[in-house]
Amino acid sequence: MPAPPGAVHVHDAHAHHPALQHQFETMGQQLESATLGMWLFLVTEIMFFGGLFMAYLLYRVWYPVAWAEGSLELDILLGGVNTVVLIGSSLTMALAVRAAQTGFPRATVNYLLVTMALGLTFLVIKGFEYAHKFETGHVPGPNFHFEGPHAQQVEIFLSLYFAMTGLHAVHMVIGFGLLSVIAWMAYRRRFSPEWYAPVEMAGLYWHFVDIVWIFLFPLLYLVDRAHHFV
């Protein structure tokens, strides 16, 4: 009888792998389900950020001058460093997955720790940027203060800046927590070439968070930079 994709009736020593959950027939089916599930979740995240991108789009078209002014208030050096840091962390994350896949638990732990360190670096730098905004009174809300006739519109820009980077930072913190759990599991030698799905799923999530930043950086930091360099 023809079998649909995903149902693999392979009975070998790993048919009852300790990580196989009762609703699945095989580890293969479980991995495919986890992968599809994680991709679907990432799609929801795209839609979640999407609303903010739409608001950004509308207001950038309405207020091009305020957008340039607001963008110039952001520190392009720190933003650039953060971009490199995050891309680097995606590299180390990919290496961690590879290490798990090829059965190198110590390397897996180390790469995960480096990824976490880079993620933490990102958050610290972001923290400095936010702190500076607090000092200069550029935080939207009752204490917002900005010179110039476009202050109201710059406040909208900065609101979107904080919303988008803030939401991104929240996702980074969640990712950091996720990675610490995965790193612990790797340290405890839970993963093997037969089962490393959690590392791979965490990798997908981390890459997504990185990609969101790749969009945020030019949209927020690089508006009208052709003539203005710090």
Next chain:
Amino acid sequence: MWSSLPLFPEQASTLAHQVDNLYFFLVALTAFFSTLIAVLVVVFAVKYRRTHAAQVGAPITGSVPLELMWSIIPFGIAMVIFAWSANVYFNMARPPDESMEIYAVGKRWMWKFQHIGGRREINELHVPIGRPVKVTMTSEDVIHDLYLPNFRVKADVIPGRYSTIWFEATKRGEYHLFCAEYCGTKHSAMIGRVVVMEPTEYQAWLSGGGGEMSLAARGERMFQELACHTCHLPDASGRGPSLQGLFGSQVKLADGRTVTADEGYVRESILNPQAKLVAGYQPLMPTFQGLVNEEALMGLIEYVKSLPPAAGAPTGTAPQPATPQGERKPQ
């Protein structure tokens, strides 16, 4: 005859019967299809009622020709409705050029109407028969909606921008005026009436009242009081562009864009002058937000509308070629 049946409101505008005709067609269509489905369901349910416990249905799985038929025909009908409705809607969306203008401001929880000639009304709108009337409106607070059921027109009234409806009344009488966008506690009390009069009655009504200044005259007075005239000199020699003949013209902006000087443009330029800085001028104009309310803005707009083009001179652009472009950033 039909007006004694309370199934649709009295038709009091040129548009009303157009809308109602489409409506009746749709009602008939709905009645037809609903009855068709209901009859088929009942007939089948009765005719094919199970006669013995083990009976099964016929081995039918489908029919592509039928599927095509009942996809294409409904789509065709939908397109007919679409075209018909689009036609009526185009009429609804385009006020005739010769429309009489009225300004309206909605605020919680009342409607304020301003006639050009000067009369102001609250929750009541007097209009003549047989003349197209265009209402330009905005809100002072939250979103409202001006709804005149007997004319079959409605538009949201949004703070910060202008929206318009137009109608041509055809029948003397008093008709409902409703707010149709929920706006808080007294939303259902934000109602009034439209009073449609014979043209001569309307003229008489217009010249009654307390002899108020026309809207444009009020705007001119405001123009002086707020010192607009000190920068916007008619011969374009001032710090700001001349406003002669500005309304309705194309304006070249400092950032390269060209915009039409309509009501929204004038309003925005008063409240947020640097939003559309005119080419060749410095960003010197202060904002008047907080100094003018919506009704004052309407007066100023009417005043600007009334300014004829200066003889020979182009409008709205920098007359002095020596004026530097200047930095976009203000001091």
Next chain:
Amino acid sequence: MTTPLLPREHYLNIRYGILSWLLTKDHKRIALLYLISVTAFFFLGGFFAVLIRLELATPAGDMVSSDTYNKLFTMHGVIMVFFFLIPSIPAVLGNFLIPMMIGAKDLAFPRLNLLSWYIYMLGGTFTMWAVIVGGVDTGWTFYTPYSTAASNTNVVATGLGVFITGFSSILTGLNFIVTIHRMRAPGLTWFRLPLFVWAHYATSLIFILGTPVIAITVLLLAVERGLHIGIFDPALGGDPVLFQHLFWFYSHPAVYIMVLPSMGVVSEVVACFSRKNIFGYSFVAFSSLAIAVFGFLVWAHHMFVAGMSVYAAMIFSFLSYAVAIPSAVKVFNWTATLYKGSISWQAPLLFVFGFLGLFTIGGMTGLFLAALAIDVHVHDTYFIVAHFHYIMVGGAIMGYMAGLHFWWPKITGRMYPEGWAKFSALVIFIGFNLTFFPQFVLGYLGMPRRYHAYPEEFQVLNVMSSAGASILAVGYVIPMVYFLWSLRYGRAAGPNPWGATGLEWTTQSPPLTENFPMTPVVTEGAYEYSKREMRVV
């Protein structure tokens, strides 16, 4: 003919104790947790509706204050939309049946499923708290700037409740998609799936793509209300209509979340009670997908009078006609299924008949609204209220009732009393039409919605509507009573009291926790009634 007995061991009695329910991973138990919660919300939302209709029996606003009335219709909407209609069929019937219909032991992610319910309850708690400490009066649509700058009610708390509950939807949709893709039994190809599964697949696509947008919208609403950053406030440079775009980008597809699962139920019931294959199976399946996709393209038809350009309006109007066609195709296919069937007039089918008639009317009145010239006149009037209640109550809830009755024997092992069920179907049908048909007339006559008091000339129709509401309310209470009664006194149902096809009917009633002792193998399509020999139980 032997009288069936309840099986000795099943998912309900395998374990007792509150923790065995609160920590369950069994999709069937989670479905029942949802059943209890959504039913509670339904009656709460219904209670607010009763108060609304009582007030509207007289033209003057004399029963409650205007502020209270505004809170009543807001909370009726919020509760019914977010806490009843959106979860009901997917979380109750979908959760229970999808694994069984595909021959699986559970959903792909049972723990996420339980988490979904907890998130739903948490969101519901926030909203209930908002109701208790004073309510919210913005309308379920939360339009700005009223909701951000003018209302002094618990907007943020309610919004937070909605935000949280959205994640429940997202996780359910994610779970369904992965389950349907990856956990079908051997031989169960896509085109052998029951249409109930197709319907939930399409619904889950909307859950995934749409719900996050309302989440971010509500978040922005809360930030604007708290900090006045200006994103929706024109006085601060913002655009209040932006809120409407973001809100309706989800809330229009949401109405298809509310009706697609119900359509899935209709397919199952029509096939079973005609003992006949669904007419045009693949057309019905693809129509579900088409509705989900097109549903994302029409949101601005809620905003035709908000000042959009004529050309934008034309586009959305055209697309709104397009989205109606797949629904029409489905109605024709269901009707054609009855042709030369072997039709049994039992309660599930009677509810489906109600669906067919009422959904047709509701759907056709959607054409009125897609017509720009008509929409301008009836937007924000009772015509709209009637239209969506015909679809949501006359359509979705009728389907839900059909499904509850159809699968009650499978879920509980017991039959409900058929005579009372038929009676309640009739009462609901009559009560519904009396309540909502007059509202079409009221709307075209010009009565705006969300009005606490109204001009006297509208009273007769309002009284008719309120009278109908009292009948409708009774119609919904009756099943509550007999369903509860049946739990104790209902006749044991046996595995397949209806003689239905479908893998769920091959198991005992109620099923075992793992559903199938042996994974079934599928060798034929979903509705091969004609080929079967009916053995009558």
